[in-house]
Amino acid sequence: MTTVTIDIPAAIDAIPAVEGDPAVVAAFAQDLLASAVNLDDLDAFALDSSTLDGWTGDAATAYGRHVRAAGADAQAMGVALRQVSRAADDHADALTDLLRRRTDLVEARSSYHEAREDLDADIRSAGEVDDAAIAELQARAAALATRRDGVVADVDALVRDLGTAERAMLDAFSSYSTLAQARAAVSGQIDLADDALGRPGSPSQGGTPEQVAAWWDSLTEEEQYAVFAARPELVGNTDGIPALARDQANRLLLETDLEAMELREQRGERLFEDYQALDNARAAQAALDEGAQRVDPVTGEPLVPLLHLYDATAFGGDGKVAIAFGDPDTADHVSVMVPGLTSRGTEAGGNADAAYNIYESARLSDPHSTASSIMWIGYDAPSDWDSATVAGEGRAEEGGELLSRYIDGLRASRDGSPAHLTVIGHSYGSTTTAHGATDHGLAADDIVLVGSPGAGGGVEHASELGVGADHVWAGNNSRDLVAALADDGWVGGWMLGGAGLGNDIVEDDFGANRFQAESTTRADVMRNFGDHTKYFDPDTESLYNIGQIVVGDYDEVLAAEHSYDPWYDGPVDPEATRDPRALDDRRPEW
Incomplete structure (x- = not known):
């Protein structure tokens, strides 16, 4: 009997551990960057404060020299922290990759050992076998050896790359461990x-x-x-910069705002203007936290809301904020909701809820495409002490220009094909949207106006909004008190004394596509303000139709009869006598 030896490749040693938590390192990098921002602010403050009006002489000169030196050191330390922060960000990315690779290697090692044990068992039980069986066992052993060589090579690469990542982080720390090193790093260098x-x-x-x-x-x-x-404030609030960069910058600004203002609050040092700004910042953070609990209705995956606009002190303390569900730079369909009266920074939560509801409706309307839904409080809407401005169009005219620039930015920041973009104006926001369209050529594909007191005093027909009358959509609830303010012919206009902000958008003469927007919880008869706030509620006619418009499924929009105004009487709204329905996007039963 001939003895044949088959060499079984050796076992693979345990895969080396990769120590570190990428999330912790990334948070550390963010903290460093926040400190760098504060140091940049200190540098700017020092330069502005290096001279004082009316103070001259040797003492003033010495003071200026000392303050400028402190500012220069703040700049140097800020640059140093930026560099270490970036190194920490890179290290967090490296750790993420290394941990993934180690997980793969652990699985590969386990699979290799199972195959090795199977080969060993087959060889031991072989007994008398023919040449073909021996060749098959030898081939398995050779393949296993090659497989082992690959795993071992990958382990060596993992260890090598782990060392490289750790040395890069250590080098960043050691390069800027003293103020002298920080000063040297910026000396003679172009910022x-x-x-x-x-x-x-x-x-x-x-x-x-x-x-x-x-x-x-x-x-x-x-x-x-x-x-x-x-300059995170520039990155976060400049139209045309990509959404992910804006989100990161604005979250950094939000973090530093909250830390600074809450510290002053704890010390009892808050100034009056801090109260509004802190309320706005807290509302933005709460809206982001709540938004992070949302999931995509189709995939079930968690959503990460993007802080696309943030300034807690804008518009005299009213603040500005925009929050997006879905990435507007990559989504097939993008919608921007423009709210109206009472919209300021403290209303971030409710408006973010509306934006998510629009996102959910759009995704359910077309699960095969992607969507992004943004709520935009980026203009000085009438609110609080200035609420009386709702009676005029001045804020809408100013807001329309800002909105148009914002939409241009959404168009410009995309790398791929243009999105199908819908602007949705609610209440005074509908007038603002209309001014953006008529005055500044709003770069939208569809315009949706809901709960509208009018599309502006100079607009006679939907075709004047620049997207074609067939792409202007109107949804006024027949019980909505604010919608009743619009001009409905000579009788309606005379009765209301010109209280509205233009023609009634659901009237037949205006020429927009009217869709069903009644609520099953509408008031029995009387016009009221409660029905003015239901357009984005789940399972409503209005939200269902808005979702269909956002994804361009126009044939699925449920049309409503236009209102009209006979010459001899006040306006007539056929929707007032129709029984509204609850529409669930998941189980349409109409």
């Missing part, structure tokens, strides 16, 4: 952020959204990071 912001097309140079987008794309990754770290 990347200042250099980038000085180029044509930048926000500092007054670039249009299209120019800003081209400028941002022209920057190197290092330059983008420098601008982000030095």
Whole structure:
């Protein structure tokens, strides 16, 4: 009997551990960056405070020299923290990749050992076998050896890359461990952020959204990071910059705002203007926290809301904020909801709820496409002490210009094909949206007006909104008190004394596509303000139809009869006598 030896490859040692939590490192990087922002602010404050009006002489000169030196040191430390923060960000990314690779290797090692044990068992039980069986066992052993070599090589690469990542982090710490090193790092160097912001097309140079987008794309990754770290308020609130960068910058601003204002609150040092700003910041954070609990209705995956606009002190303390569900830079369908009366920073939560409801309706209307839904409080809507301005169109005219620029920014920041973009104006926001369209050529594909007191005093027909009358959609609840303020012919207009903000958008003469927007909980008879706030409620006619419009399924929109005004009487709304229905996007039963 001939003895044949088959070499079984050796076992693979345990896969080395990868120590570290990417989330903790990323949070550390964010904290460093927040500190860098504060140091940049200190540098700017020092420069502005280096001279005091009316103070001259040797003491004033010495004071100025000392303050400027402190500012220069703040700048140096800020640059140092930016560099370490970026290294920490890179380390968090490296850890994420290394941990994934280690998980794969653990599985590969386990699978290899199972195959090795199977081969060993088959060889031991072989006994008398023919040449073909021996060849098959030898081939399995050879394949297993090759497989082992691959796993071992990958383990070696893992260990090598882990060492490289750790050394890079250690080098960043050691390079900026002293103030002297920080000073040396900036001595004689051109500030990347200042250099980038000085180029044509930048926000500092007054670039249009299209120019800003081209400028941002022209920057190197290092330059983008420098601008982000030095001027997060510009990155976060400039139209034309990508949504993910804006979100990161605005979250950084929100974090530093909350920390600074809550510290002053704890010390009893709050100024009056802090109260409004802190309320706005807390509302934005609460809306983000609540939004992070939402899931995509089709995939069930958690959503990460994007803070697309944030300034807690804008508009005299009213604040501005925009929150997006879904990425507007990549989604097939993008919608922007423009709220009206009482909309300010403290209303972030309720408006974010509405934006999510629109997102959910759009996704359920077309599960095969992607969507992004944004709530935009980016203009000075009538609220609080200035609520009386709702009777005029001044705020709507100013807001329309800001809205048009914002939409241009959404168009410009995309790399791929254009999105199907819908702007949804509610209440005074419908008048603002209409002014954006008629005065500034709003770059929308569809315009939806709901709960509207009118589309502006100078607008006689839907075709004047610039998207074609067949792409203007109107949804006024027959019980909505605010919608009743619009001008309905000579009788209605005379009876209300011109209280509205233009023609009734659901009237036949206006020429918009009217869709069903009644609520099953509407008031029995009387016009009221409660029905004015139901347009984005789940399972309503209005929300269902808005979802269909957002994804371009126009044939699925449930049409409603237009109102009309006979010459001899007041306006007539056929929707007032129709029984409304609850519409569930998941189980349509109409």
